[in-house]
Amino acid sequence: MCSLLAAHGQDLRTGVPLSDGTILAAGECIAWLDAEGNVLRKRIPERPITALATNGEHVFALDSEGRELLELNADGEVVTRNKLPVQGRLRDLSLDGNTLWAVTDAGEIVHGNSASGWTVLDFNDRYAGYYPRMDLRAVAAGGGSVMVAGMQTDGKPAAYTSSRGTVWSERTLDYAEMGVQCPFTADVAGLYYDASQDRFYLLGSGGSQLALPGCSHCNSLTRYPVETLYARIPAGDGSLLLGSDGFVIKIN
Numbered sequence: 001m002c003s004l005l006a007a008h009g010q011d012l013r014t015g016v017p018l019s020d021g022t023i024l025a026a027g028e029c030i031a032w033l034d035a036e037g038n039v040l041r042k043r044i045p046e047r048p049i050t051a052l053a054t055n056g057e058h059v060f061a062l063d064s065e066g067r068e069l070l071e072l073n074a075d076g077e078v079v080t081r082n083k084l085p086v087q088g089r090l091r092d093l094s095l096d097g098n099t100l101w102a103v104t105d106a107g108e109i110v111h112g113n114s115a116s117g118w119t120v121l122d123f124n125d126r127y128a129g130y131y132p133r134m135d136l137r138a139v140a141a142g143g144g145s146v147m148v149a150g151m152q153t154d155g156k157p158a159a160y161t162s163s164r165g166t167v168w169s170e171r172t173l174d175y176a177e178m179g180v181q182c183p184f185t186a187d188v189a190g191l192y193y194d195a196s197q198d199r200f201y202l203l204g205s206g207g208s209q210l211a212l213p214g215c216s217h218c219n220s221l222t223r224y225p226v227e228t229l230y231a232r233i234p235a236g237d238g239s240l241l242l243g244s245d246g247f248v249i250k251i252n
Helices: none
Strands: 011-015 023-027 030-033 039-041 049-054 058-061 067-074 078-082 090-096 097-106 108-113 117-122 133-143 146-152 157-164 170-171 175-177 180-182 188-194 199-204 206-214 222-223 229-235 238-245 249-252
Touching: 023 049, 023 229, 023 238, 030 049, 030 090, 058 090, 090 188, 097 133, 097 146, 097 157, 108 133, 108 206, 146 188, 157 188, 157 199, 175 222, 188 229, 206 229
Parallel strands: 011 229, 049 090, 090 133, 133 188
Antiparallel strands: 011 023, 023 030, 030 039, 049 058, 058 067, 067 078, 090 097, 097 108, 108 117, 133 146, 146 157, 157 170, 175 180, 188 199, 199 206, 206 222, 229 238, 238 249
16 A cells, blocks of 8 residues: 655546556646556646546546546647537546547536547436436446446435446445445445456445446445545556545555
């Protein structure tokens, strides 16, 4: 366990693996990490980066303004800026092949790409009276499905899944602890799809990591000694977890 950037007050909130085996992580700074989480180099972006996504060829990002989809080069510099047809501020990104998924603070779910165009669903409008209104904060795609997550107006976390982004079903977030079913109550901070395990991970406050496998009765919670977990990134033979106050830990 190592808090690599805490002394500089620079959180890393998001990250993606690069083709050369390093990890691009970002937040208040942009950093290149090795598979153990050691900082190789870093730079300060124009604005804090809040989300990263890659398909191995392109790296896309969102900054704290959430108004444009950014594409970064290998040096973490912005090479293109694109406006997506949304009303709210972009909160998170995920890439599944050439399909980019994003969510906004206005409850919009958008998917597509610049070549084929964009499809936008207003989740709160579509499911008014059926599901509670959502402040969408995170998205992850893979394994033939996509998951979005955030907070309901009553302050409870919730997640929804879909195969194509047209029909959404609520995903149970209850988990078993000491033989007792417990509700997941953390504030949502991130989502990640792990292809090697074919499962999603929901990250949040209290150092919470909720594993969401295909079996909804098999959810499991792990807590780490950090106020908030932001991201989970594949790294060599394991994964890196990024959290508040510069928290970085390698897990297997």
